[in-house]
Amino acid sequence: MNIGEAAKSSGVSAKMIRYYEQTGLIPSAGRTASGYRTYTGTDIQMLRFIRRARDLGFQVNAIAELLALWRDRSRHSADVKQLAQEQIAGLRRKIAEMESMVDTLDHLAQGCSGDDRPDCPILADLEGEASLVAPACHSGPGFNR
Amino acid sequence: MNIGEAAKSSGVSAKMIRYYEQTGLIPSAGRTASGYRTYTGTDIQMLRFIRRARDLGFQVNAIAELLALWRDRSRHSADVKQLAQEQIAGLRRKIAEMESMVDTLDHLAQGCSGDDRPDCPILADLEGEASLVAPACHSGPGFNR
């Protein structure tokens, strides 16, 4: 099976397959006499593994660890579980961060009339929180350039 | 005020200030006779604006739109509100995506014994064996090793 077919049946683009090979995430594929890469069923399974892990938000270096465990028949499931839990924790951190952004924005947007007048609490907030009007510059705005 | 001081009082690194200038997000700063960039109170306010918007997850091109509205004294607050709401919607999309990752991972992790045995529903799922649920994985002890 050549790279195009492997891409189609794994869901990983040919570009990315080459990239993963180049960066060592996957071993070098076999080659035909004319230089085409060839892929076996096991290779496809590995690519699907990678694809699925990416879908779950794992970074490529975390996937490398997962792959190592996957290949290690004497692995401890605890190690896999720990990676998964770190991933969960990382995702939850990012979610919390974004939720706090949403909360702030939602609050600001609710205070915005949203009509044709220029007054806008969103811009007011962005300008400098709690209407701190340019305190740091002792010369005042527009004087010392 | 030179760039180091501007960075400190705006929370935007000197590197990024130069980058924003280079990419046109902010106008070119004034220069001293010897080539140093100089910043006024208004400049600092603009940099703080950018910093705050970045903190709220706006991409730089969205910030460019916000800045244009900020400078436009005849803006309609509806336009600002719409940008904010698009941002909220985008964040919510990403949050939902990540939450679904967390759900899947959490489910898989709960099905994983997390001990020294190799059997692991997490790896089984990544492998692509479709059984998204399948707690049948960590069944009996000592089957394959």
Added chain:
DNA sequence: CTTGACCTTCCCATGATTGGAAGGACTATC
């Protein structure tokens, strides 16, 4: 044999940010 679809490598771009090197400018102290 030609055509078209596929493959190869190589280079470039993204977006936001950081790092560093080489060299000039400022400031404080001796």
Added chain:
DNA sequence: GATAGTCCTTCCAATCATGGGAAGGTCAAG
């Protein structure tokens, strides 16, 4: 003044995962 140390300047590179595209070789069907 001279000098040390900190600041500034520009330029170049790297990150991470991905895609685009060019130039050229290979394969299968007509």
